Amino acid sequence: MRLSRWVSDFGNSINQHMIDGNYFEMPSSVYEIEEKEVEGLFVEAVDQENLLQQLVIKTKVSGVDRYFKIGEKAKIDILGNSHMDKLHDKTESITVWVTWLASLAFYHAYKYPEKDHDQIEVQYFLTMLPTWLVKKAERFSQMLHKMASRFEGHAQVELLTPGYKRTLDINVLKAACRIEGETARFALKYDLELNELESSNKLKNLIVVIDDIGGQTQDLSVLKEGLKRPSSPDDFASFTDQSYLKKLENLRTTKLMTHFHDVRTLEMFILEHISNRKFIYVDSTTQETVDFTDLIEKTLKEIAKIAIQKALTTFEFSYGEQVYFVHIGGVADILQTYMEESLIETLGEEVAYKFHFFPADSRKLNIYGGEIVAKHETSQIETL
Numbered sequence: 001m002r003l004s005r006w007v008s009d010f011g012n013s014i015n016q017h018m019i020d021g022n023y024f025e026m027p028s029s030v031y032e033i034e035e036k037e038v039e040g041l042f043v044e045a046v047d048q049e050n051l052l053q054q055l056v057i058k059t060k061v062s063g064v065d066r067y068f069k070i071g072e073k074a075k076i077d078i079l080g081n082s083h084m085d086k087l088h089d090k091t092e093s094i095t096v097w098v099t100w101l102a103s104l105a106f107y108h109a110y111k112y113p114e115k116d117h118d119q120i121e122v123q124y125f126l127t128m129l130p131t132w133l134v135k136k137a138e139r140f141s142q143m144l145h146k147m148a149s150r151f152e153g154h155a156q157v158e159l160l161t162p163g164y165k166r167t168l169d170i171n172v173l174k175a176a177c178r179i180e181g182e183t184a185r186f187a188l189k190y191d192l193e194l195n196e197l198e199s200s201n202k203l204k205n206l207i208v209v210i211d212d213i214g215g216q217t218q219d220l221s222v223l224k225e226g227l228k229r230p231s232s233p234d235d236f237a238s239f240t241d242q243s244y245l246k247k248l249e250n251l252r253t254t255k256l257m258t259h260f261h262d263v264r265t266l267e268m269f270i271l272e273h274i275s276n277r278k279f280i281y282v283d284s285t286t287q288e289t290v291d292f293t294d295l296i297e298k299t300l301k302e303i304a305k306i307a308i309q310k311a312l313t314t315f316e317f318s319y320g321e322q323v324y325f326v327h328i329g330g331v332a333d334i335l336q337t338y339m340e341e342s343l344i345e346t347l348g349e350e351v352a353y354k355f356h357f358f359p360a361d362s363r364k365l366n367i368y369g370g371e372i373v374a375k376h377e378t379s380q381i382e383t384l
Contacts, residue, residue, distance in 0.1 A: 001108060003122045005374040008103065009180070009367045010096045010127065011330065012088075012215040012245060013267060015071075016367045017103045018374075021192070023367075026052060026071035026103065029264070030095045031080035033067050038160055041069070045163035051110055055102045058158040061094065067160070070102035081264040087216055087240055090129055091146045101157035101170075109164040116165060122172040125151050126374045128180045128366060131219040131238035140179070140233065147177040178373065179236070180366050181212035181219040184328055185227045187368035188359070194375060203227055206324045211311045212366070213331040215245040215267075218307055220314050237314045242306045244331040251299045256292065270296060274334055297338075303331075304338035308346065325356045330363040 009016040016025045033041075038056060046054045053072035058065060074080035090096050108118060129147050137143040152175040158167045185208075189200045208223040222235040230236060248270070249263040259281055260266040273279045279296045282289050317323055327339060336358045343352035359365060 001112070001118050001120050003120065005124045005126070005371075005378050006104075006122055007367055007370040007374050008100060008125070008127045009370065010090055010093075010099065013264070014330065015099050015103065016364065017107075018367055018371045019104075019107050021371070022107070023364075024052070024103075024107070026055075026099070026106075027075050027264070028095060028099060029069075029071060029074035029077070029080040030098055031069045031074035031077040033069060035065070035067055038067060041073075042162045046161050047163075048110065048113060051161065051164060052106055054161050055106055056160040057098065057102050057105055058160055059098060059101055059156065061097075068098050068102070070099055075264060078262050081262050087132070089133060091133070091143065091150065097150070100151070101155065102159075104170065105157050105159040105166070105168060108168060109159055109161070109166065113164060117167050118169070120168050120170045122170065123174065124374055124378050125172050125175045126178065126370050126377075127151070127175075128178050128183055128370060130180050130214070130217045131221070131236045132217055132240055134179055135233070135236065135238060144177040144179070148175040151175040176373075176377070178370065179219075179221070180214070181210045181328070182221040182223075182230060182236070183369040183373065184210055184212065184326075184365035185221075185223055185229070185369065186372040187365045188326065189227050190372050192368065192371060192375075194372060200227060203324060206322045207317065209311065209315065209323060209325045211307070211325055211327045211329075211332065213244065213307055213327070213329040213335070215331060216240060216243045218243075218310060220311060222315055235315075239310055242303065244303055244335075247299055247303050251295065255295055259290070259292075270300075271334065277337070300335060301338050301342070304335045305342045307332075307335070308339055308342040312346070323355065327356065327358050328362040328365045332358065333363045336362075 004020055007018045011028060013028060014025050015028050041056060055070040055073050057070060058067050104120065127147065129143060134140045134143045151172050153172060155170045159165060190196055204226050207225060208227060210221045210223065212219040218239045220237040222230055224231060245263055248266050252260050252263055252266045256266065260269065277297065279292045280289050281292055311325055340352065343356055
């Protein structure tokens with residue numbers, strides 16, 4: 001199988017992938033098991049529609065065979081989510097590596113369910129790093145190159161899910177890495193067919209701050225007029241001290257530990273109830289209800305207020321410059337209502353709605369931006 005392009009965004013909670021334009025996502029959960037445990041994980045062969053929830057792989061790490069449950073299959077294991085509320089170096093993380101392999105194993109098995117072996121050639125692979133990690137190096141290019149080089153060359157993975165067992169030999173011809181947040185600027189300017197968006201016209205004569213809020217970081221990037229890339233390292237900032245997942249884990253361990261056994265469970269509960277802002281817990285066995293609305297809303301409002309203050313105060317701008325803020329990322333999507341309330345309280349309704357924007361599909365803007373770059377790189381269309 002030959003793949004033209006593959007883009008991955010490895011989030012602390014969710015991994016997003018686009019392979020030749022096909023989008024799918026999976027939890028970042030990983031749980032290592034022993035070889036003897038594999039057969040006991042399944043009662044029968046898995047049907048195609050449940051394949052993404054039943055991923056078990058084998059791969060060599062430093063020459064040693066290791067076995068992993070991935071994604072939904074590992075989500076119920078407490079240790080499978082141990083990375084979520086911690087910063088981890090994606091250039092070295094085993095979680096990134098095995099979820100990357102598992103995502104291709106899933107894609108191949110879903111596309112070619114009858115094959116048990118294949119040679120995979122990937123022409124171009126693109127991924128991203130958060131600002132805090134890129135800033136650890138003397139030069140941004142050092143960390144970006146380190147991440148990209150992880151994926152270039154040969155790798156092998158075995159999918160062990162019954163009904164889809166196969167061995168894939170992977171060869172990545174070229175890999176690239178960009179900075180999260182800043183990469184989203186392409187999705188503000190172009191659609192996925194590389195056509196310029198009419199909506200980008202209003203941003204051409206403005207400075208744009210991209211506020212990218214993920215589970216562990218808040219990354220800020222200052223774009224020059226015309227949505228052009230930041231001009232210096234000072235145009236990037238990153239905060240990790242008050243992260244969303246860290247705050248949720250603190251709430252869980254201090255107030256909610258008897259109801260939520262790990263931070264992922266609490267995160268899922270919030271996602272399920274955020275639309276109506278009523279956080280009513282229903283016991284699975286007794287059907288008794290507990291109202292956690294006040295506790296959870298207090299935490300979400302605190303996170304939103306801190307995020308807004310950091311977005312507004314991190315950079316200094318010259319008199320007369322117009323600055324437009326674009327709030328993106330999975331957490332910005334969750335907290336949008338609370339962030340808007342904080343903006344209105346701080347700036348007033350007119351300014352809040354005129355100069356702050358929450359795009360549709362904001363949590364996908366990084367991977368959409370990466371897909372636009374990848375299409376450009378593989379098609380050699382001189383439009384960016």
